[in-house]
Amino acid sequence: MDIKRRMDSSKNEFLEELVEFLRMPSVSAQTDDGAGFRACAEWVREKLEEAGAEARLRETDGHPVVYAEAGDGDKTLLSYGHYDVQPPEPLELWESDPFEPEVRDGVLFARGVADDKGDVMARIQALRMYQEEHGPLPFKLKFLIEGEEEIGSPNLAPFVRSNGDFLSADACLWEGSMKDDAGRPMIFCGTKGMVYVELRARGASHDLHSMYGGLAPNPAWRLVQALRTIKDENGEITLDGLDELIEPPSENDLEAIESIPLDENALKASWGVDSFDRNLSGRAALKEMLLRPTANIAGIQSGYTGPGAKTIVPSEAFVKMDFRLVAGQSPGPVLALLREHLRKRGFTDIEVVDMHGVEAAKTPVDSPVVRTAIETWREAGREAVVYPTVGGSGPTSLVATELGIPTIMTGAVANVGSRIHAPNESVRLDDYFESVAYFARFFERFAG
């Protein structure tokens, strides 16, 4: 098909539909509004139907999964995405309403536009374009679009496990990838695992006047002391036994990493920092991001944090941490290590709350689907960069490991400056339209 001509005539419509999707505040971490959330899933289902797929909502114990099928043939492609988004907070840092999409200088700002609504819509529009131009796809395309990715997909595992038969496929396109700072599309062949925990400490039953600061147990100090045993003064992780679990990377992985460009200065500039953590640089920085676990403080709070000076000993303190895990480090054993690490050091008063865990997953960098992704980009005049894994996590292992489907991330609605999970999340409109065309070309190529 003449993708370019068709794209040019459809851009307004593509943008309007994306904006409609982005206006729905499907924040899985916060919503109590089951009805509003369901309306978003229902909207996605309708768009799939309009694109010529057979789509329906599949119930789970949480938010529904949108499942759809289109086309038929010998081969099967599974497409995974999610219609839920991260919380928009802190709201005061947004330059426009996170749920009232705004285009400024060719850039579309909205919560979820980069992760993952833009990507979900790009694939649906690509299917629609394909089928309107060519008729039914000559292979089976399955859409699995869930509503709980941003809270760790608590109900996806049972769903996948009880529906493994009809989810079977030759390859899977996981949620969208992005362009790097030089505009190169990134193809990711794996994801890190994760354990997300809250550590909670308690002192007195109520805040005390800080005249008792030398005598009253202070839960904020307890957390500081406990945290400090998890990273040393140089910022190196010191959690007992964590490194011992790591499976060494393959030769192919190490080779792929050698050819990954990292424009450190551009990344630093986009973050507004002068140096990386621990002054990492070069290959060491890249390997840190792709091959090493993390122990991240995502949030911490205790006591009085308003304006001025309030003098109290706080009664409670908590820290939210995510540990990103590499192959070999399963969430369960890592959580057990953490509990034992704290127990051994006398921090039995600190409660470790398991928020969720997800396994790391990897697809070999020389898989056929990786080649298809590379060639599709090349057809569009772009040289993609292949990453053995990405720093982020997702329930990829359910498909890649448990169902044994080669699974990658490709397409590039987002870019490294998209501020995923942060205020002023955005994508460039041109990248969105290019990704719609990319998926249409990918379908043509996958059909063979």
Added chain:
Amino acid sequence: MDIKRRMDSSKNEFLEELVEFLRMPSVSAQTDDGAGFRACAEWVREKLEEAGAEARLRETDGHPVVYAEAGDGDKTLLSYGHYDVQPPEPLELWESDPFEPEVRDGVLFARGVADDKGDVMARIQALRMYQEEHGPLPFKLKFLIEGEEEIGSPNLAPFVRSNGDFLSADACLWEGSMKDDAGRPMIFCGTKGMVYVELRARGASHDLHSMYGGLAPNPAWRLVQALRTIKDENGEITLDGLDELIEPPSENDLEAIESIPLDENALKASWGVDSFDRNLSGRAALKEMLLRPTANIAGIQSGYTGPGAKTIVPSEAFVKMDFRLVAGQSPGPVLALLREHLRKRGFTDIEVVDMHGVEAAKTPVDSPVVRTAIETWREAGREAVVYPTVGGSGPTSLVATELGIPTIMTGAVANVGSRIHAPNESVRLDDYFESVAYFARFFERFAG
């Protein structure tokens, strides 16, 4: 005068007026409402006039000081108090509205009732009773009631320094004291000093997806690392040079401390804890509270602290700390020690914001005003306990040191369970009425 008879006929009126005072939300740390705040000061002025004093508002660069004089004679007594209160947060922990006083089982709940509005009103009512029964006081009583104590009295020093002449007195009753867990009135002869700081760390210009958790500078981790150098793993303060500044306590102080009862179990029970920090107990616990500096975390915040699991590397982190200081440790030098301590360890990226400082102050435990306070309690059938100092701080040194006026805290509207600075602050109504009578008797005794 027949204090008991007079008290019995006035209790309703005393309570009504106190409730009226407590309804005014004079939160000095938060108010932008200069007019509302001023109305509170004006109300106090009127009550002083009704008690037979000559009262007026004295302007400062912040909230006005209420100054009043009553009586005349050879001797002069200065009374210091404050009409501002701590912020009421966290609001959800209050069982009744902090600014809608409520009596439950003979206990009056409201922000500021124990610190310091109850005490301010008890003294004004005592003056009114005295003058209505006896006529003018046979000594000069001066009231100095400020509106910025809870934010560190930033404008009190210039006020006292430029008005030293008319503030001169033979003794000063500082803001109110309290009863211990056995109902014994506590007399405090000094206050700790304080430095209140905010330590601020910054990472990227915006929150980042935590896939960058191994590479992006994390300001929350930086604060943890910096804080950990201020207290060691045993909870002992390790700030370079802090102990060297301490002036050893006097023999009288040590002797007084030996006779201070500390019902550890009662204190622990009131806090809802099983043990004190570092398992301190006995004399060691008492000495820690009265003779040692503290390094308290009053609040800490960074990143996402809402429900669920948000995976970000925060862009900012801050901690609010108060260091309570003992004699010899001036705020300026301690702040300099802190900055140098962090600089030497490479934490030059952490901003140290000086919120305020106040000097420690001490009046000898064998001063005449201490004896008067003890004897007045004895007349009411209570044996007071004399503390060389209290764990808390205030601008006492302006009067005690700079003006050289022997300064103590006595009267006991509050009790150790009053939850000063915390949710559900309260006093027992009987203690309030007893304190009104106490101050009236103190005036009789001070007149000689």
